Amino acid sequence: MSQGQFISHCTADALKSAAQQLKSGTLVAFPTETVYGLGADATNADAVARIYAVKGRPADHPLIVHLADAQDISEWASEIPDYAIDLARSFWPGPMTLVLTRSELAPDFITGGQATVGLRVPDHTLALAFLNAFKAIGGKGVAAPSANRFGHVSTTTAKAVHEELGEYLAPEDLILDGGPSQVGVESTIIDCTGDAPRILRPGAISVEMIEAVTGVKVVNRDDVIRVSGSLESHYSPDAHVVLDGHPRPGDGLIALNDYPTPEGAIRLASPINNEDFARHLYEALREADAQGIEQVVVIQPEGDGIATAIRDRLKRAAAKG
Ligand code: TXA
Numbered sequence: 001m002s003q004g005q006f007i008s009h010c011t012a013d014a015l016k017s018a019a020q021q022l023k024s025g026t027l028v029a030f031p032t033e034t035v036y037g038l039g040a041d042a043t044n045a046d047a048v049a050r051i052y053a054v055k056g057r058p059a060d061h062p063l064i065v066h067l068a069d070a071q072d073i074s075e076w077a078s079e080i081p082d083y084a085i086d087l088a089r090s091f092w093p094g095p096m097t098l099v100l101t102r103s104e105l106a107p108d109f110i111t112g113g114q115a116t117v118g119l120r121v122p123d124h125t126l127a128l129a130f131l132n133a134f135k136a137i138g139g140k141g142v143a144a145p146s147a148n149r150f151g152h153v154s155t156t157t158a159k160a161v162h163e164e165l166g167e168y169l170a171p172e173d174l175i176l177d178g179g180p181s182q183v184g185v186e187s188t189i190i191d192c193t194g195d196a197p198r199i200l201r202p203g204a205i206s207v208e209m210i211e212a213v214t215g216v217k218v219v220n221r222d223d224v225i226r227v228s229g230s231l232e233s234h235y236s237p238d239a240h241v242v243l244d245g246h247p248r249p250g251d252g253l254i255a256l257n258d259y260p261t262p263e264g265a266i267r268l269a270s271p272i273n274n275e276d277f278a279r280h281l282y283e284a285l286r287e288a289d290a291q292g293i294e295q296v297v298v299i300q301p302e303g304d305g306i307a308t309a310i311r312d313r314l315k316r317a318a319a320k321g
């Protein structure tokens, strides 16, 4: 049976009571500009444990703590290099997560036992209002992974959250509806524990953007500290994803709108540019599953910036196992 109360009209009062419920230990799924998050009070071990249970996610994977204001990172992080301050000033609120050396506030059940913590200020009116309401009643931060089952496609609408997680949520858990996510792929994760920023997961904030505001050359990801999205198979629908192939009759197709639909293929999305591609990708993959389509061909977008993030997710969506 599907659980979780759906709040489609998020008034200030509704957000206040959602924040109070979060404080008392329930889970609150909420929109962000990247994807929807499944939130819990980041200082409540039992509530955070429920996130792992609902997602079916291994317990040693660290969670991102969402904050109302960039100033709040000094509570959670003990060392903040100058380039991280530049990044926070330039891109928060926004689709960027900074991995910093943790303070005593950041417990092992958030960091997966690591000495670092991931922090983000999302750029979404409703998310910020919710985070501020939580802060106003003494909340320190909201731990939130993407609101999807482990290894599956992230959610970019409240309806998708309900379909994806409804049967695992408790009756008192909430799903806040803030409309479709405008970016559509998860935040850029930047490790800020070394001399230079290092990208752990590409997103809308690109290498070029990071270098432009910090004046520091970005180091490439060499060894991977636990980023679950960097496992081989991730972001996967039930359908088999094929990259840059030719769709057979009955196959799904996701491609930029100037790419013609071959006879018999089922067009799932026709984005007009790379930003639009990112915005619609996950809903298109979900639609493939909703229609029972077995194979989806995706013609990958070219270029850097958000296209790099799209290709990164597609590579994992297409990986087997
Ligand atoms: O856009 C986003 O980042 C979304 C929205 C909801 O904010 N969240 C998201 O969370 O994508 P999640 O848990 O699905 O992916 C976050 C990734 C995980 O792969 C996790 O391992 C990594 O961030 N991560 C979190 N804290 C980390 C840390 N301290 N060091 C390295 N990786 C970390």
Ligand code: MG
Binding pocket: 145, 146, 154, 229
């Ligand atoms: Mg995720």
